[in-house]
Structures are given as structure tokens and as C-alpha cells.
Amino acid sequence: MKFEIMRDHLLAGLNDVMKAVSSKTTVPILTGIKIDVSNEGVSLTGSDQDITIQTFIPAEENGEQIMTITTTGSIVLQARMFNEIVRKLPTNDVEIEVTNGFATYIRSGKSEFHLIGQDAVEYPQLPEISADQQFTIPADLLKSIIRETVFAVATSESRPVLTGVNWHIQEDELICVATDSHRLARRKTKLEQLPTGVSNVVIPGKSLNELNKILEDSTNPVQIVMTNQQVLFKANNMLFFSRLLEGNYPDTSRLIPENYQTNVILDGKSLLQAIDRASLLAREDRNNVVRFETLEENMIEVSSNSPEIGKVQEQIQVESLEGETLKISFSAKYMMEALKAIDGQDVIIQFTGAMRPFILRSVHDDAILQLILPVRTY
Template sequence: MKFEIKRDRLLDGLSDVMKAVSSKTAIPILTGVKMDVSAEGVSLTGSDSDITIQTFIPAEEDGKQILQVSEGGSIVLQARVFSEIIRKLPTNEVEIEINGNFQTHIRSGKSEFHLIGLDPLDYPHLPDVQEDELFTIPADLLKTIIRETVFAVSSSETRPVLTGVHWAVKDGELVCVATDSHRLARRKTKLESVQDEEHNAVVPGRSLNELNKILDDSADPVEVVMTSQQVLFRSKNILFFSRLLEGNYPDTSRLIPSEYKTQVTVNGRALLQAIDRASLLAREERNNVVRFSANGSDEVEVSSNSPEVGKVEEQLLAEAIEGEELKISFSAKFMMDALKAIDGQDVVIQFTGAMRPFILRSALDDSILQLILPVRTY
């Protein structure tokens, strides 16, 4: 096997697949990255058996030659070492040659490295995903959906299913829900191209975070294929496989209140900044709690009190306040995460009482919903 390739393109491909490579794996060959070379281009594959990422570098793109193949073949190379070598090579021209016993020679400028490769036949095959359950979504919208939900997954392994985001496809709509049982994030999206079937899957939060790093912020379509155990996201030159989480995701629809006693409409960015300031004095061991009150005027008050440090109070002009007076306490971090997901738009907050969950929505858009459980402070 022998080929020449542009260093920057090889490095881009490696940085994508490295997101799936773990140094802590029970299968030693998975610490490597698999490289398949043909006249069409180079495929790079990285996997930790939960996530598998394959990226393809074409031999030619937009009339430019990226790759020249003298002889095709396959090899598995230690991912961290190979990636560091390519990163530090002196020129953009790289020649890679593999001799017998998987001896690998990497040359660039006057620099030459010799690596011991591994047998590609020992590398696990890509997951088998049937193509029948498919819908398409623009990459930038998929990134937005991930950003608006994945922060609310649970970080505790006591209920593994809650460490993922529940994806449900029904009636041409995708509904993504994440909850750690103290808060909930939900995002609804109308799908353009989807079959009439219903699908349910729980995608690990970690997988979605890694996918988010790889996707371009563009309107390029991403194909999503769901099976009972795997989900595949396919974009232009990338295949991203993730195993799904097992177990029944709780029915979260009954947690969302259908009526409210107090409704406050307020500028989301101004509220986020006020809570950020108030949380400076909120005691860490008290879960960073901030108080919020609406007492009949056209202003709301955001406050925090720490006996050892001091207290802060801030009045904030609301766009509208309806219903009963209210005092409630909540985690500053949870509230700030929710407001960041709604992204600076005017926010409608609906309360049903001081100890009941409350919801946040964008005043302009009904597709995003955030729910937070309050904190008892008396």
C-alpha cells in the first residue's frame, strides 16, 4: 500500500474520527484508527464500540487533487501517535507506505517516521444498519436541536436511560426530550421527508455532543437512520454510528402543566444576566439557589442571600405579568441553561405555584419548552 495525501485534509479527517477513539477500551485494536485506501479516496474509521465514526477523503475535490494512490490497501495505526505525527509534519505533502508485517513509513519533507501497524482484519466491522427507516434534517437545525436539549440529560448512571435524549418520530414531527428528573428540555421539529411510521430511540447524550462537534453549521442534509439498537447520521463524507440506550424512557408529557396561575413575559437575555449576577452570591453548597418574585407591579425581582457573603437584589422590568403574586426559588444553573437554549428571545414563564414545576417558552416560537423543578428554601 502506498499513497500521497495533503496533510491538512488527512488531519481534518483524523480529528473527526478521533472523537470516537478511547484509550480506555477492553478491545486493544480500538485504540487504533483504521485506514482503507482505494483509487477513489481514503476512509478513516474510529470506534469505541458505542460510537463509530467513519470519514471519507476523496481523491479529488473541486478539481483539486488531494490524494494520489500508487497501491491501495488497509491498515490500523495507533490513533494518538499517528494523529500527533501528522499534526507535526514539516510540509503539507505526506507519503505513506506500508510494507510486509504492517510496517508503516510516513515521509514528509526530510522527516521520516516508522510505525508498527495492526492487521485491519482484526478491526470490528461497521454496525449493520438497514436503510428502511430514514428521515433527513439540515445539519444546522440538527445542531440547534442538540444544543437545546442535550444539556438536560442526567449525568448519573443510576438510571442509564436518562443519560440520553429521547427521539420520537410521529405524524411527520420529531420530538426530542431530555430530563434528569429535576428539569426537562423539549424541542419539536416538523420533518420534511419522513415516512408515516413511528420511531422511538434514546440517543446517548455523549454521542450527540460528539456529533455536534463534527457537523458543519450549514443547511447540508443529514440522513438519520434508526434501528432497534443503532442510529446512523450520514452527512456528505461522514458516517456517525451510535448505539442506542436500552430501557423505557419515562412518559414526560404528564409532567408538563396544562394550566398556570402566574405568567411572566420578560426579555430572556436581561433575565439571564440578572440571574448570572445573583448567582455570584448564591452559596455553592445550597445548590446555587436564586429567588424570583412577582408581586403585582410591572417588575420582577431576582435575589440571592448568603449569610456569610452578603445579598443581592435586582429589579427587572417585565414585558407583561398576569395572574397571582409569586415567590419561588430555583437552581441558577438550571435556569441559565434553559434561558441559553431559548437564546436571548423574549421568554414566557408559566408558574403553577411556589413548589410546582414551571415552564419556559420562547414568546415567538412554540417549538422549544423548558421545565424546571423549584427548590424548597424554607
């Protein structure tokens, strides 16, 4: 195997696949990156068994020659070392050659590295996924869906299924739900040509966070294929496989109240900033709890009290305040993350009492719903 490639294109591909490589893997060959060279270009694959990322660098793109292929072949090279070497090569022209056995030479300018590779046959095969159940979603919409839900997954492994986001297809709607049992984030999206086969999967939060990083600059549509064990995201020249979490995701629809005693409409940004200020004191207290109280004449009060440090109170004018008077306490962190997901729009907060879950939605759009359980302090 022998080819020459422009270093910046090789680095861009390595940046993506390195996100899937873990030093903690129990399968030694997975500490490496698989390089496949064909006449069409070079494929790089990285995996930690949970996530597999493959990126393809074409030999030619938009009339520009990116590489020259002398002989095709495959090799697995130690990922961290190969990545560091490519990053520090002196010129943009890189030659990679595999000779007898798995001896690999990396040359650039007057610099030459010799690495001992591994047989690519030992590297796990990518799963075969039938594309007839795929659907398409714009990259910016997919990034929004991830941002608006993934923060609410559980971080504790005590209920592994809650460390993922439940993607559920219902007729022409994709419903994405995350909960850690103290709060819930739900995003609904209407899409065309949704598949009828697999309609309910739980994607690990870690996988979605890594996918989000890779899609950072992408504007192209992303194709998604869901099976019973894997989900595949296809974008540009990249394949992103993630295993799914096993177990039944709880039915969260019954957690969402149907009747409300107090409705407040206000500017989400103002509330976020007030809670941020109140949490300066709340943070010093181990629970990070902020109090919220309705007052007369369309006013609310946000306050926090730390016995050792002091207290803070702030009154906010709201657009509308209907229903019963209310005093409620909640986690400042949860409330701020919910408001950030709704992203500075006017929000409606609907309460069913001081110790019942309450919900937040955008006034203009009910696609995003956030639910938070209060904290008992009164």
C-alpha cells in the same frame, strides 16, 4: 498499500475520527485508526464501541488532486501516535507505505517514521444499516436541536436511560426530550418524510455532543437512519454511528402542567443577566439557589442570600404579569441554561404554585419548552 496525500486533508479527516477513539477501551485494536485505501480515495475509521466515526477523503475533489494511489489496502495504526506524527510532519506532502507484514512508513520531506501496524481484518465491521428508513434534516437545525436539549440529560449513571435524549417520531413531528428528573428540555420540529419504522430511540448525550462538534462548520443536510440498536448520521463524506441506550424512557408528557396560576412575560436576556448576577452570591452557597418574587405594577424581584457573604436583590420590569402573587426558588444554573436554550427571545414563564414545576417558552414559538422543578426554601 502505498499512497501520497496532502497533509491538511489527512489532518481534517483525523480530527473527526479521533473524536471516537478512547484510550479506555477494553478492545485493544480500538486504540487504533483503520485506514482503507481504494482507487476512489481513503477512508479513516475510529471507534470506542459506543460511537463509530468514518470519514472518506476522495482522491479528487473539485478538480483538485488530493492524493496519488499506487497500491490499495488496509492497515490499523495506533491512533494517538499516528495523529501526532501527521500533525508534526514538515511538509504538506505525505507518503504512507505498508510493506512486509504490517510495517508502515510515513514520509514527509526528509522525515521518515516507522510504525508497526495491525491487521485491519481484526477491526470491528461497521453495522449494516438499511437506508430506506432515513430522513433528512438541515445541519444548522440539527445543531440547534442538540444545543436546546442535550444540556438537560442526567450526568449520573443511576438511571442510564436519562443520560440520553429521547427522539420520538409522532406523525410529521420529531420530538426530542431530555430530563435529569429535576428539569426537562423539549424541542419539537416538523419534518417531511419521517420514517414509519423505528419511531422511538434514546441517543446518548455524549454522542450528540461529539456529533455537534463535527457538524460545527457543516451547512449541508444531514441524513439520519434510526434502527433498534444504532442511529446513523450521514453528512458530507462522514458517517457517524452511535449505539442507543436501552430501557424505556419515561413518559414526560404528563409532567407538563395544563393549568397555570401565574403567567409572566419578559425579556429573556434581561432575566438571564439578572439571574447571572444573583448567582454570584448563590454560587458560594452549595445549592446555587435564586429566589423569584412577583411584585405590584408588572415588577418581579430576583434575589439571593448567602448567610456568610451577603445578599443581592434586583427588580425587573416585565411586559405582562397575570394571576396570583408568587414566591419561588430554583437552581440558578438550571434557569440560566433554560434561558440560553430559548436564546434571548421574549419568554413566557408559567407557574402552577411555589412547589410545582414551572415552564418556560418563547413568546413567539412553542417549539422549545423548558420545565424546571423549584427548590424548597420558604
